[in-house]
Amino acid sequence: MNDLKISKECSDTFDNIIETRRSVRFFKDEMPPKESIEDIIKAGLFAPYAAQAVNESEYFRKFIVIPKNSEKMKEIAEIAKNKAKLMSEQLKAQMEKNPYLKEKGKSFSKRLELFANKGVLGIGTAPYYIVVAEKKGFPPVEQQSLAHCLQNMWLKATSLDIGFHIVSATTQMGEDEDFCEILGINPGEFGLNGCAVGYPKEIPPKTSRPAVDEVTKWMD
């Protein structure tokens, strides 16, 4: 058995990283070094995956790194913007027919409209946009696996003083033929999510959380 003893000091450092993590959405132009990006990817690769769903295959996850000023980024940003436009129109049409959606979908609809006009935040607005592709299987739990992966990447980025935010518009792109062709994957074969990574322009304030005892119920 491996020796899994973790020192108190390491555990305190880990708490510090967890509490320091936040969504960074504005970045300096400076590109973080390739080694740091690889370290972040390694952290994502070590996150749990649904082994049974993908028949224990070792190649269950891929990472595609797109730098800000690349030709591919221009193409991808345009595809994502057009997708946001389409989704915005579809959602507005659905909201007209569905009173529940009309109320609950307001804020998401505004965000989609913004992306449709200005482009998707995180795609072309950070030094790197990283797409993570998780092989689909049965049961279909690839998005859950991706969430674990992105969280590991986020914490590792934080430990390197690198800013990070999720680009969840990526989850809508897994069937898009043009997007998948650029990434070099088959449309529909993978679930997708993504993140934007770079040095923070400024550190955003901590978002608040309730105290543990306010959200915890201990059973007798």
Ligand SMILES: Cc1cc2nc3c(=O)[nH]c(=O)nc-3n(C[C@H](O)[C@H](O)[C@H](O)COP(=O)(O)O)c2cc1C
């Ligand atoms: C499922 C999920 C999707 C998210 N999608 C986005 C996103 O597309 N863009 C973004 O900037 N932040 C996204 N976030 C980040 C949240 O907005 C953020 O975690 C929350 O506001 C708390 O702020 P903090 O991360 O600084 O603690 C997402 C978070 C989750 C859990």
